[in-house]
Amino acid sequence: MEYLLxxxxxxxxxxxxHLQIILVSMALSLAVAMILTxxxxxxxxxxxxxxxxxxxxxxVPSLAMLxxxxxxxxxxxxxxxxxxxxxNQYLLLRNFMAGLDGVDKSVVEAATGLGMxxxxxxVRIKLPLSKRPMIAGIRIALVSTVSIATIAAxxxxxxxxxxxxxxxxxxNASKILWGxxxxxxxxVLLDWFLGAVEKRL
Amino acid sequence: xxxxxxxxDVTKTxxxxxxxxxxxxxxxxxxxxxxxxxGSSGCGKxxxxxxxxxxxxxxxxxxxxxxxxxxxxxxxxxxxxIGYVIQQIGLFPHFTVGENIAIVPRLLKWEKEKVDxxxxxxxxxxxxxxxxxKNRYPAQLSGxxxxxxxxxxxxxxxxxxxxMDEPFGAIDSITRIKLQDELLGxxxxxxxxxxFVTHDIEEALKMGTRVMIMNEGKIVQFDxxxxxxxxxxxxxxxxxxxxxxxxxxxxxxFQ
Numbered sequence: 001m002e003y004l005l006x007x008x009x010x011x012x013x014x015x016x017x018h019l020q021i022i023l024v025s026m027a028l029s030l031a032v033a034m035i036l037t038x039x040x041x042x043x044x045x046x047x048x049x050x051x052x053x054x055x056x057x058x059x060v061p062s063l064a065m066l067x068x069x070x071x072x073x074x075x076x077x078x079x080x081x082x083x084x085x086x087x088n089q090y091l092l093l094r095n096f097m098a099g100l101d102g103v104d105k106s107v108v109e110a111a112t113g114l115g116m117x118x119x120x121x122x123v124r125i126k127l128p129l130s131k132r133p134m135i136a137g138i139r140i141a142l143v144s145t146v147s148i149a150t151i152a153a154x155x156x157x158x159x160x161x162x163x164x165x166x167x168x169x170x171x172n173a174s175k176i177l178w179g180x181x182x183x184x185x186x187x188v189l190l191d192w193f194l195g196a197v198e199k200r201l
Numbered sequence: 202x203x204x205x206x207x208x209x210d211v212t213k214t215x216x217x218x219x220x221x222x223x224x225x226x227x228x229x230x231x232x233x234x235x236x237x238x239x240g241s242s243g244c245g246k247x248x249x250x251x252x253x254x255x256x257x258x259x260x261x262x263x264x265x266x267x268x269x270x271x272x273x274x275x276x277x278x279x280x281x282x283i284g285y286v287i288q289q290i291g292l293f294p295h296f297t298v299g300e301n302i303a304i305v306p307r308l309l310k311w312e313k314e315k316v317d318x319x320x321x322x323x324x325x326x327x328x329x330x331x332x333x334x335k336n337r338y339p340a341q342l343s344g345x346x347x348x349x350x351x352x353x354x355x356x357x358x359x360x361x362x363x364x365m366d367e368p369f370g371a372i373d374s375i376t377r378i379k380l381q382d383e384l385l386g387x388x389x390x391x392x393x394x395x396x397f398v399t400h401d402i403e404e405a406l407k408m409g410t411r412v413m414i415m416n417e418g419k420i421v422q423f424d425x426x427x428x429x430x431x432x433x434x435x436x437x438x439x440x441x442x443x444x445x446x447x448x449x450x451x452x453x454x455f456q
Contacts, residue, residue, distance in 0.1 A: 110291030113254055113364075114305050114354070115281030128295050 003174035011163065015182050018159035021149050022190070025081050026142060029088035036089065037096040041126070042118050047097060051090075058090035062151050070155060080152030087148060088141045095137025099130030135198045139191055146187040150179070160186070203268035204229040205362060205394035206253065211262030213248055222248040223259065224418035230411075232267075232361070235388055235395045237409030239402060239441070245418040246398045250364050253396065254283045266362060281305055284355030284363040284393075288370040290347050292339035298324075298350050299335035305358040323353040326387070345376035352384070365397045369404070381408060402445045406430070414438050 004011065040047035060068075065083050073079040103126050111125045112118075127134075153161025160183045167175025207229040214221040222245040230236050238246040251257045252264060255276050264271050271279050292301050299320045306316045324331040327349040339347055348368060355363060369377040385408060388395060399405050405412050406426040413423045414437070422434035433439040 104289075104291070104294075106287060106289030106291035107293060108291075109256070109289075110285065110287060110351075110354075111293070111304075113256055113280060113285035113287070115277050115279075115308055116304075117277050120308070125293060 003178055011178060011182060014158070014160045014163050014179075015186065018146075018149055018161075018183070018186060021077060021080060021084070021152065021157060021159050022142070022145050022186070025084035025088065025145055025149070026138075028081065029085045029092060029141060029145075030138070032085060033089055033092035033096060036093050037100070038122065040093065040097055041100055041122050051094060051097070054090040054093060057086060062087070062148050063154065066152065066155050075156045077152075077157045079155055080149065080157035083152065084145050084148055088145060091141040091144060092137050095140065096130075096134055099133030099137070100126045102133060103129045131201050132198065135194060135201070139194045139198075142190050142194060143187045146183060146190065150183050203265065205232040205234070205267060206230040206396065207265045208249075209263040209265070211249075211252065211259045211264060213245075213252065213257060213259045215248075221245075221260075221418045223252065226262070226418075226420060228413065228420060228423055230394055230396070232394050233392050235385075235397065235408060235410045236413055237397045237399055237405040237411075238413045238415060239399060239405035240415035241400060244415045246400075246415050247366055248418075249415070250366055250396055250398050253362070253364055254280045254285055281308055281358060282360050282362070284360040286348075286351050286355045286363070286365040286368045288367040290339075290344075290351045292347055292350060292354070294339055297336050297338055298329070298342070299331075301339065301350055302353045302357050304354060309358055311358075319357060323356060326356075327353045328383070343376075344372055345380060348372060348380065349383075361393060363393050363395045365395065367398055367400065370399070370401075384408070402441050403448075406445075414441065 036050065040050055062083065065086070066079060069079045069082060073082055100122075107125060107129070108121060111121045116124065149157075149159055150161035150164055153159055153165050160179050163175050164179035164183075166172070167177075167179060208226050211223055211226045212221050213223040224245070226245075226249060238249060240246045248257055252259050253266075253271075255271060258272075266279070266283075293304070296304070302320045302323055303316045306319055311319070320335065321331045324334060329346060329349060334342075334346075339350065342350065351368070355365075369380050372380065381404065397405075397408055399408075405414075406429065409426060411423060411425055412429050414421045414429065414434075416437045422429060422438050424432075429438065430442055433442055
């Protein structure tokens, strides 16, 4: 508690940095995932290949992934964001595709049979009918982003991870504790926010 | 112009299937005919139907609608000119009844006033008060009402051809008979060619101006109902007719 009171500005700054990384990563992740989802839906053959590839990528440990990308994008926030976006693709695409495939087959058949193009079926029928599983996927990706983002501090990306890693290096329990608590709090708050959004749909 | 619907030596085999779902199918339907396609599950009747609106593509042979080979036409345009009704109905749950019916006119970019007028006209045609039902969602309707809306949706852009895949298969028998009679009444008032798939011989004989009986991907007999009953083409048709007669005898026992 003492640590919080003394260094609240430092902690607060780290939390804001953390939030920035998360929001930028999530926005980019969603944009990329939507494009991939449209591709996979219109070309079912791509879908299988893409998902196996992404699951393979997802299984690479995050520290290793950061290290792999340093020669490409350098130390710092860019690399962190790239890694987070890559990890999110598996979570988002898998859930988005499951959502689309979960739409009642007879509804899709009727839409196709009445003369909607594949794109019209996707935009007017499948997407609106799979909002809930999609939001569920976004929630999972968000929480995972909050936690992986702490590891990004190891390559100077900033955020709450900086405090955690400082604590680890100097064996300072209160730093480790507050870094973790704030990161968890952030995850819970963001998830709660999306939960509220989900209820309104 | 030729026939409304013509199949010329059409064959379709699904990957991994031992025998063709449609085996050298050859037939023609005149404009205004109500053709029922009868057969047990897996006989290829639904495959045949879905080749007309190109949900399935044949491996060989040619299908023409009013003389035009459908494989040369834009697939989406073909479908918008054909009404399609399925057993599971498949109404769009997030659209109101009115929006469901308006879907094809809107795809065809009709003007809003014309679409609205058409929706009202169709709701009255199927016996659902427009003011009361237009803004409801499909989940707020009974099964029979939902299939009425499914029919209205198929008729919305006034297609010349109507495909119906066991439309009353999942509807209770009292409502089913009512819907059958209504559909026959509607058909009398319009110059539409209907292909109606069913596995119920009584329904097939009652509804069809001609009945097509399919078995193992082939057309076994294609004739007016009286001839099917009087001169069954083979053992399969005979057993079908006899099954209907046996049912009749069952009822007579209780009278």
